[in-house]
Amino acid sequence: MSAQRSVLDVSELPKVVFGHRSLLWWGTVGFMVIEGFTVLLMVASYFYLRLNEYEWPPGRTPDPDLLIPTLNTVLLLAVIVPMRMVDKAAKRFDRAGVVRGLLIATAMTVVVAVLRWWELLALNVRWDAHAYASAAWGVVVLHATLVLVDVFETGTLAALFLSGKAKRKHFPDASDAADYQYFLSLAWVPLYFIVYWGPRLL
Amino acid sequence: MARTEEHVAAGLLDAGEREEMERTWRGQPGFWGWLTATDHKSVAKRYILTTFLFFLLGGLEALTLRLQLARPENGLLDPDQYNQFFTMHGTTMMFLFGVPVQLAMAIYLVPLMVGTRNISFPRLNAFGYWVYLIGGLLLYSGFALNTGPDAGWFNYVPLSGPQYSPGKRIDVWAQTVTFTEIAALVAAVELIVTILKQRAPGMSLNRLPLYVWSILVTCFVILFAMPSVALASLMLAFDRLVGTHFFNPAEGGDPLLWQHLFWFFGHPEVYIMFIPATGFVSEIIPVFARRKMFGHTALVLALVATGFMSFGLWVHHMFTTGIPQLGQSFFTAASLMIAIPNGVQVFCWIATLWAGRPRLDTPLLFVLGFIVLFTLGGITGVMVASVPFDQQAHDTHFIVAHLHYVQIGAFVFPLFGAFYYWFPKITGRMLSEALGKWNFWLFFTGVNVTFFPLHFLGLMGMTRRVYTYLPETGWGPLNLVATVGAFMIAASILVFLVNVFRSLRGGAPAGDDPWGAHTLEWGTSSPPPSYNFLHIPVVQGLYALWERTADRPVVAGMGTRRREILLTTVMDAEPDARYAHPGPSIAPLLAALAVGVTFIGGIFTPWAFVVGPLLLFPALLVWMATQDEQPGPPTPAEEPA
Numbered sequence: 001m002s003a004q005r006s007v008l009d010v011s012e013l014p015k016v017v018f019g020h021r022s023l024l025w026w027g028t029v030g031f032m033v034i035e036g037f038t039v040l041l042m043v044a045s046y047f048y049l050r051l052n053e054y055e056w057p058p059g060r061t062p063d064p065d066l067l068i069p070t071l072n073t074v075l076l077l078a079v080i081v082p083m084r085m086v087d088k089a090a091k092r093f094d095r096a097g098v099v100r101g102l103l104i105a106t107a108m109t110v111v112v113a114v115l116r117w118w119e120l121l122a123l124n125v126r127w128d129a130h131a132y133a134s135a136a137w138g139v140v141v142l143h144a145t146l147v148l149v150d151v152f153e154t155g156t157l158a159a160l161f162l163s164g165k166a167k168r169k170h171f172p173d174a175s176d177a178a179d180y181q182y183f184l185s186l187a188w189v190p191l192y193f194i195v196y197w198g199p200r201l202l
Numbered sequence: 203m204a205r206t207e208e209h210v211a212a213g214l215l216d217a218g219e220r221e222e223m224e225r226t227w228r229g230q231p232g233f234w235g236w237l238t239a240t241d242h243k244s245v246a247k248r249y250i251l252t253t254f255l256f257f258l259l260g261g262l263e264a265l266t267l268r269l270q271l272a273r274p275e276n277g278l279l280d281p282d283q284y285n286q287f288f289t290m291h292g293t294t295m296m297f298l299f300g301v302p303v304q305l306a307m308a309i310y311l312v313p314l315m316v317g318t319r320n321i322s323f324p325r326l327n328a329f330g331y332w333v334y335l336i337g338g339l340l341l342y343s344g345f346a347l348n349t350g351p352d353a354g355w356f357n358y359v360p361l362s363g364p365q366y367s368p369g370k371r372i373d374v375w376a377q378t379v380t381f382t383e384i385a386a387l388v389a390a391v392e393l394i395v396t397i398l399k400q401r402a403p404g405m406s407l408n409r410l411p412l413y414v415w416s417i418l419v420t421c422f423v424i425l426f427a428m429p430s431v432a433l434a435s436l437m438l439a440f441d442r443l444v445g446t447h448f449f450n451p452a453e454g455g456d457p458l459l460w461q462h463l464f465w466f467f468g469h470p471e472v473y474i475m476f477i478p479a480t481g482f483v484s485e486i487i488p489v490f491a492r493r494k495m496f497g498h499t500a501l502v503l504a505l506v507a508t509g510f511m512s513f514g515l516w517v518h519h520m521f522t523t524g525i526p527q528l529g530q531s532f533f534t535a536a537s538l539m540i541a542i543p544n545g546v547q548v549f550c551w552i553a554t555l556w557a558g559r560p561r562l563d564t565p566l567l568f569v570l571g572f573i574v575l576f577t578l579g580g581i582t583g584v585m586v587a588s589v590p591f592d593q594q595a596h597d598t599h600f601i602v603a604h605l606h607y608v609q610i611g612a613f614v615f616p617l618f619g620a621f622y623y624w625f626p627k628i629t630g631r632m633l634s635e636a637l638g639k640w641n642f643w644l645f646f647t648g649v650n651v652t653f654f655p656l657h658f659l660g661l662m663g664m665t666r667r668v669y670t671y672l673p674e675t676g677w678g679p680l681n682l683v684a685t686v687g688a689f690m691i692a693a694s695i696l697v698f699l700v701n702v703f704r705s706l707r708g709g710a711p712a713g714d715d716p717w718g719a720h721t722l723e724w725g726t727s728s729p730p731p732s733y734n735f736l737h738i739p740v741v742q743g744l745y746a747l748w749e750r751t752a753d754r755p756v757v758a759g760m761g762t763r764r765r766e767i768l769l770t771t772v773m774d775a776e777p778d779a780r781y782a783h784p785g786p787s788i789a790p791l792l793a794a795l796a797v798g799v800t801f802i803g804g805i806f807t808p809w810a811f812v813v814g815p816l817l818l819f820p821a822l823l824v825w826m827a828t829q830d831e832q833p834g835p836p837t838p839a840e841e842p843a
Contacts, residue, residue: 026322053454
């Protein structure tokens with residue numbers, strides 16, 4: 001080939017970008033959509049099954065307890081604070097700030113995951129009692145699997161940054177983890193009201 | 203952003219740098235390389251091949267069903283075997299062939315068509331294939347062990363519930379579905395991100411090829427449809443395994459919840475197979491009509507509208523369940539309305555052919571066959587959208603006829619057109635035109651001979667899923683005709699296989715662009731190199747290769763020593779970043795095996811849902827630990843921060 005060719009030189013473009021400029025951010029959003037919609041369908045099923053009963057909860061099933069679920073909801077919302085710190089520190093490439101925020105967040109989400117078991121007990125009914133019980137357990141367990149994924153994600157990121165092996169390109173990952181945390185924490189709020197307050201109101 | 207344009211001598215990379223590109227992008231050698239492959243083309247080829255093998259198995263099951271029905275009171279299959287065969291046929295064709303083959307084709311084609319070097323998340327892509335394969339093997343292992351599912355491909359409760367289906371058959375079905383949903387969802391995310399962020403510079407959204415548009419819409423449909431069936435199959439698994447009562451009416455559950463969740467997925471699923479097929483048609487027609495597409499914008503809008511409307515139709519599968527009249531009216535209207543965007547597409551295609559100089563090669567023949575069969579299937583679709591008619595035709599062979607006209611006509615025919623069209627790109631060899639025409643005419647005749655009589659059988663009262671019938675019904679002759687037609691279809695598939703094997707052994711070399719096409723994949727070699735394009739092209743128009751200037755502008759300044767892809771902006775495809783791409787890894791296979799242990803073990807014990815994730819943990823650690831392995835030495839920018 002001997003023809004002249006025009007070139008578009010991209011050699012000066014950045015190699016590390018944040019937010020909607022990065023690939024992983026879009027992937028994270030994709031999974032948020034999938035997970036969020038799955039939870040939404042679970043909630044729709046909960047209300048669909050409500051139509052089959054005169055009382056909710058049916059029969060002599062007691063209402064769910066509120067203490068542990070309320071505490072845990074507050075704690076889950078509070079995880080947003082350290083993850084917000086992570087987000088800001090990551091965008092400054094501030095390694096110490098990222099590590100600090102991730103460690104606090106991981107510790108908090110581990111507590112949330114453990115308390116989730118008592119949240120299930122607070123439903124005051126076993127999953128196999130009737131459809132109400134299955135639906136309430138379904139909503140809480142579904143969100144609990146997302147909490148476990150979150151523990152894994154923040155935990156391994158914390159380990160990566162703590163070990164000193166994190167590179168510049170990992171800072172956007174920390175920022176994306178913060179976005180995922182906002183989704184996870186905020187998605188729980190309506191679920192908490194539906195499952196723990198709903199039976200008192202429906 | 204530095205963006206300098208200058209003219210330099212051709213051959214932007216010297217020979218040494220080209221070798222470096224080869225080294226950087228090639229996979230590992232041998233069997234290990236096969237297990238660790240993450241190149242979208244390698245994964246897609248095995249994906250397409252696997253789906254096709256399942257297509258052949260599903261076809262053999264269909265032939266067996268037709269043989270059983272060929273004459274009254276036939277004894278080839280007993281009722282239990284017949285139940286397993288029709289369930290396996292439907293499940294295979296919908297879950298192991300229909301959706302996966304469309305995604306597999308997209309995994310191959312989309313990165314090439316948008317001008318990038320690999321799919322956005324190559325390891326997730328490999329993981330998706332392995333999970334799909336495990337699902338398929340699970341289903342067929344169950345079938346081989348007389349544990350094949352037997353409650354139909356939509357698996358209605360209460361028949362499939364713990365009370366009426368003890369044993370493990372239904373669990374095999376439910377977990378197979380879970381595997382295929384995971385595979386489809388990850389593929390959808392990867393393809394959306396590839397399309398939005400990795401388009402070649404200049405390929406703004408208004409220059410996106412119609413096939414890529416169709417995949418973008420399809421993947422969004424997948425994001426919202428697949429969670430529904432994944433959730434439903436998990437609920438069913440838990441009803442059967444740990445005694446939940448989602449679908450048990452005795453304890454406040456509801457069998458209709460299953461139908462809602464299933465069809466909220468199941469109807470969009472039809473469009474998940476059909477929308478990419480219309481994308482094939484929209485790529486093939488302008489190339490073989492030798493003119494630009496008439497009504498490009500209308501076609502894009504029709505695709506998007508079809509995607510949205512596909513979620514408003516699911517209740518038309520449930521007209522006989524006693525839903526409120528307002529619901530019936532709404533879903534009838536929605537079912538009729540979707541004919542509008544599809545009509546727009548058909549008119550645009552006809553107008554393009556009308557105004558062009560059509561070249562009747564095999565890909566176009568399949569497209570023309572599609573238009574005829576899809577129209578026939580669409581007409582019966584409009585008929586069954588009407589509640590009074592549906593209540594008569596429901597669960598009869600009229601529905602079997604309708605759905606096969608739509609599925610084969612509107613999905614399999616364009617797919618075969620696509621096989622003939624892109625086979626030269628994938629293999630570097632042309633398929634025989636003579637055998638292609640035999641393939642087409644046998645297939646087209648066979649479909650009509652098989653399925654047209656089923657309309658009459660349905661109207662005569664023959665219900666679907668009956669393993670035999672009495673001679674006095676008078677259904678024998680039409681059933682025999684249908685069986686003869688099924689063998690014609692089988693013969694046409696045989697011709698296709700012969701064509702493929704002959705071509706692979708000694709077909710005519712294809713060259714880069716045997717059809718004179720306009721999309722970017724035809725601008726690289728056949729088959730494409732591991733890095734797809736030596737230089738990422740700069741796109742100058744909607745018809746990238748037809749509208750490029752003589753100087754063929756390209757991107758320069760990409761790294762050659764690490765796997766680097768160019769990220770561009772979502773709307774305008776302006777260059778935005780250079781992104782390091784992960785290389786081959788065994789981790790996707792390990793992660794898929796852990797998911798396999800979780801869900802296959804879950805058929806037998808709930809503890810699998812504890813053990814499986816524990817196995818997943820080390821697999822994901824391997825995944826992350828090998829993220830940075832690059833064949834070349836690290837570039838300075840990747841030094842620790």
